[in-house]
Amino acid sequence: MIGVMYPFRTPPVIWAAPGAAAQLPDEARRLGATRALLVSDRGLLATGTPERLQRMLEGAGVRCAVYADVMAEPSAEWLDPVVEQVKAHQADLVVAVGGGSAIDVAKATAVLAANGGTAYDYFGVDRVPRPGLPVIAMPTTAGTGAEATPNAIFTNTRTQVKEGIVSPYMMPAVAIVDPELTLTAPPGVTAATGMDALTHAVESFTSVKAAPTTDLFAAEAIRRIGRSIRTAVFRGGDLAARTDMALGSLYAGIAICNAGTGAVHAMAYPLGGQFRVPHGIANASLLPHVLPWNLQGSVEKFAQVARLLGEPVDGLSALAAAERAVAAIQRLCADLGIPSRLSAFGVREEHIPAMAAAAHATRRLMDNNPRNLTVEEVEAIYRSAL
Template sequence: MGTITTFQTTRRIVMGAGAIAKLGEEVRRLGGKRVMVVTDPGLAGTGLVDKVEDLLKRERIAFARFSDVEADPSYETAVRASEKVKEFKANVILGLGGGSAQDVAKVSSILATNTGGVSTMFGIDLVPKPGLKLILIPTTAGTGSEVTPIAILSDHHEKLKKGIVSQYLFPSVALLDPELTLGLPPSITVATGMDALIHAVEAYTSVNATPMTDMLAMQAITLVHGSIRTAFANGGDIEARSKMMEGSMLAGMAFANAGVTAVHAFAYPIGAEYHIPHGVANSIMLVPVMEFNMLGNIPKFANLAGMLGENVAGLSAREAALKAVEALRQLSKDLQVPARLSAFGVKDADIPGLAQGVMKVTRLLANNPRLLRLEDAERIYRCVL
């Protein structure tokens, strides 16, 4: 018998330069009368949030703002956001920003309609019923959160990042406008763009990959790898920004169904403990984890080399797979990605505890193409110490 697979994604996607102008129309289509805008203070300081809210004003749609979302947001932040949602009696939530703002918007949506508290929802399919109508507007090309049923929150007590996975976290609408990313500084362009590329690479090499997720991941890799250097060097290039945003979305669709693997499992403990930005943490761990994982699926890694622009003519599958790893190493160098954990205060004595944290991320390690042991985790961390 053949393998039975499922695929799910956001039901409505509005995308293209200038698409933000459709916001009022989309809110009205959902029956929105009172909108809670969930964002972060940095974005609020740029004036972009004001411009988005002006679009709601023109449609005479009441709105309020929650702008206290921090990087790697805690579950307490999501609870506070949900309290604001209830207080304002919002019937639509608008998540505006990067992955952190979108994830808090997602969780505040389900907390507004479910009882039991956020701690009861960590895990897979533990959200009892749908949340409020949700519109997600990414301002980075990275997380793909607008097309995933996943929200990641930090538990500072356990020094871990925890995930909620539920069909009820898919937004009603994803609105993608690459013009919103034109002002991103190079460092954020790289951190978020590498996150998108890693989503695609991990989805492609996941043990749960399917022909459909492979198709999405391959196109995402082609788009992001082919445009990230330009977006980094010339942030005003709208064509590069458009390809980055499309690639990020496709990568999100791929990993939402195939899953990510050990790169993310390694990134979570160092992100929670040392507050290393998620995209940077992933980028630091990418090459050593790919070197380790390569033996788990040499044919796929060999194919990956071609997607990354490497000439593999005449090479064996193993030689081509190594070319993929080297291509990712060179990309990190070109984009000036931080290379060492020690730059963030990590010490050798910290490695055993961090490695134990990796082994707790069983949801992701189950997707990994190679069995990972505790001693492997320690060795991989030390490769980039």
């Protein structure tokens, strides 16, 4: 990074270890909460986790209502009923327990409840005027890293494009990252969310906004995810692998919060908005196709990625090592059964110009990419992935 400085932001309090969920009541009380709304997703209800956390809060004197109806890949309109629940319960705290969608919904709900309006009023960067209710974020996947980022992504149903509310007021007050909460995540979810986390780590590590502080977190995320993602997917009960993934996801979240993501995320958004491809799958499908282009813009960094992934690179040139990183990630996607062809999602040649235009226009992300890409080049990458 030369000439430009950015502040380094994280949630003020982070608990990250097996068993960390036990900290929830104390943290709620520390925030002065008396009435909490716990936001979760339907899939998690069957695990009993939301109910267990509700009992913990109630036992500590915090009245707790549960809203467990968050859908995956939520649209902006899905926030309205949750804001109503916050008001009906007179909540002074929002607790998010779930995957990235539940955490994003909770963060945006907390801001909307205090500021009024709808998500459409706040799409973009720094458009939220006042702080929201405090949020405690507890991820059950590893993950989006949403527990450590000041943004939330929703489908704009007017344009069918995914858009972000980005504001320091969206940062959770507390992140409680308990790998034990991720033990029940099924293999498909573990693979998709794990690849999202790896994409965060690689994109932030190679971002033009990368700084020594963000590299520290991104590199450690690549190392932990690289060594443990296969075990977490194929032997989900392995707590050591789940811990690596949970920490890797958190660290990657901290890294993107400060260094941003790049072309992979920008190009994934049209797949999510238009074709309803889950975020992690969209990223994972595109990653092997974007990286061969990107490595030309950041050879040294991609050579380091290879080393962090455990590739034997001693004696290789930087370029040869960088190519090893790309090959390793391509092999990982194949091993995890990630679809490598966009045609599997219904994408056809005629869709590509509009998708490329939308991705190229997402300057918030594209401007971080280690290689400048023209709209024609974005089209070429989509075409290579068809």
